[in-house]
Amino acid sequence: MIHFDNVTKRYPGGHEGLSNVSFHIEPGEMVFLTGHSGAGKSTLLKLIGLLERSTRGQVRVAGRNLTRLSRGQIPYHRREVGMIFQDHRLLYDRTVFDNVAMPLVVAGLGHLEIGRRVRAALDKVGLLSKEKELPITLSGGEQQRVGIARAVVSKPPVVLADEPTGNLDPTLSREIMSLFEQFNDVGVTLLIATHDLNLISRMNRRILVLDKSRLAKDSAAEVPC
Numbered sequence: 001m002i003h004f005d006n007v008t009k010r011y012p013g014g015h016e017g018l019s020n021v022s023f024h025i026e027p028g029e030m031v032f033l034t035g036h037s038g039a040g041k042s043t044l045l046k047l048i049g050l051l052e053r054s055t056r057g058q059v060r061v062a063g064r065n066l067t068r069l070s071r072g073q074i075p076y077h078r079r080e081v082g083m084i085f086q087d088h089r090l091l092y093d094r095t096v097f098d099n100v101a102m103p104l105v106v107a108g109l110g111h112l113e114i115g116r117r118v119r120a121a122l123d124k125v126g127l128l129s130k131e132k133e134l135p136i137t138l139s140g141g142e143q144q145r146v147g148i149a150r151a152v153v154s155k156p157p158v159v160l161a162d163e164p165t166g167n168l169d170p171t172l173s174r175e176i177m178s179l180f181e182q183f184n185d186v187g188v189t190l191l192i193a194t195h196d197l198n199l200i201s202r203m204n205r206r207i208l209v210l211d212k213s214r215l216a217k218d219s220a221a222e223v224p225c
């Protein structure tokens, strides 16, 4: 589902956010990505979501070679990759419903279909009763769940999360992880970047470790990277 072959990302100014990274994630895997601050976790997720392009090497997601993808194809790719951010990135002048509906509006779906899908996604994250609220009136954990509903409303086969529990207490973090497990149970491939080593060890899943922009460890690999 996600293939990195010798991928390097060099930012303007010459700094390498990612250096010669290779790994494969199979459909239906749930994988954690960790490493020190600045190790390259966000850069790796941005390459998968096409928020950034690789400088060298090949990134393939759901059968698409992102290195060769034209600008016109980017919206189709984004629909297949749901992204969740630590700071939620909600629109604070729009209701919860409108925030979750955004990807479907962009995709040009009809009114009734949007209503049906948004309510299904809000129900999944336990926020159906809050659809008319503005995000600012919600708690941090609830805002994160709005962000999660928005990421999964198009039913993407791949979901990426960048520090999704960074601002949450342990109970809320567990709730978010349980939601991710439920998505994974129905076949969604998840890649979750986090500093939280307690959380990672509790989940008992495959772990990719970045160190100074390189892949230092893949718990699924027999030998060190």
Ligand SMILES: Nc1ncnc2c1ncn2[C@@H]1O[C@H](COP(=O)(O)OP(=O)(O)OP(=O)(O)O)[C@@H](O)[C@H]1O
Pocket (backbone or CB within 6 Å): 011, 012, 015, 016, 017, 018, 035, 036, 037, 038, 039, 040, 041, 042, 043, 044
């Ligand atoms: N747009 C950019 N321009 C220049 N350098 C960047 C840019 N984005 C990231 N970097 C650099 O690339 C490296 C990797 O950054 P990245 O944000 O991927 O790390 P991270 O592991 O996600 O860190 P954190 O855990 O602190 O969020 C860092 O040295 C960072 O300063």
